[in-house]
Amino acid sequence: VFKQINQRFIRGKYNYIFMTKRPVLIKEAILVNQAFETIDECLEQSGKLLVDNGYIEPEYILSMKEKVEQHPYTTYLPGAGVAIPHGMSEGFKYINHTGISVLQIPKGVDWLGEKVFIVIAIAANSDEHMNVLASLGDSLESEEDAKNLWKTNSVDKIYDILSQSK
Numbered sequence: 001v002f003k004q005i006n007q008r009f010i011r012g013k014y015n016y017i018f019m020t021k022r023p024v025l026i027k028e029a030i031l032v033n034q035a036f037e038t039i040d041e042c043l044e045q046s047g048k049l050l051v052d053n054g055y056i057e058p059e060y061i062l063s064m065k066e067k068v069e070q071h072p073y074t075t076y077l078p079g080a081g082v083a084i085p086h087g088m089s090e091g092f093k094y095i096n097h098t099g100i101s102v103l104q105i106p107k108g109v110d111w112l113g114e115k116v117f118i119v120i121a122i123a124a125n126s127d128e129h130m131n132v133l134a135s136l137g138d139s140l141e142s143e144e145d146a147k148n149l150w151k152t153n154s155v156d157k158i159y160d161i162l163s164q165s166k
Helices: 005-010 039-052 059-070 089-094 126-139 143-151 155-163
Strands: 099-111 114-123
Touching: 039 059, 039 099, 039 114, 059 089, 089 126, 099 143, 099 155, 114 126, 114 143, 143 155
Parallel strands: none
Antiparallel strands: 099 114
């Protein structure tokens, strides 16, 4: 989905803009072969991955839910099968480190009338938030990019896909 993230953000070109030099994407924050019935379940699990890996405080999950409720169409990419939940600006205070979590859902989940197979939750403050979103947009140049994530069931493969540069 965003192949430039590792090169641009993790490997250091823009590391100086992050709150720490902690990697944005780690394998421990990726789950494959998941099944969810609701958006809320997806938000809970993707948020739990961020909490468990020290990226956020639990309150940020509520901020992600608020974003979906108040600004739902900013939380997914129409036609790509990818959701990108993130919190409201008021929730930024609950972010410890910029990071993302990834859920792969082979059978998909209904996300506001769209079938979503990949959920990439973003925890980032202000400018960092926009940079991560921009990287996602730059890297989702085609539906084929997203489908590569849908089709694999390997954490390593998803990590590699998201980490490689174009």
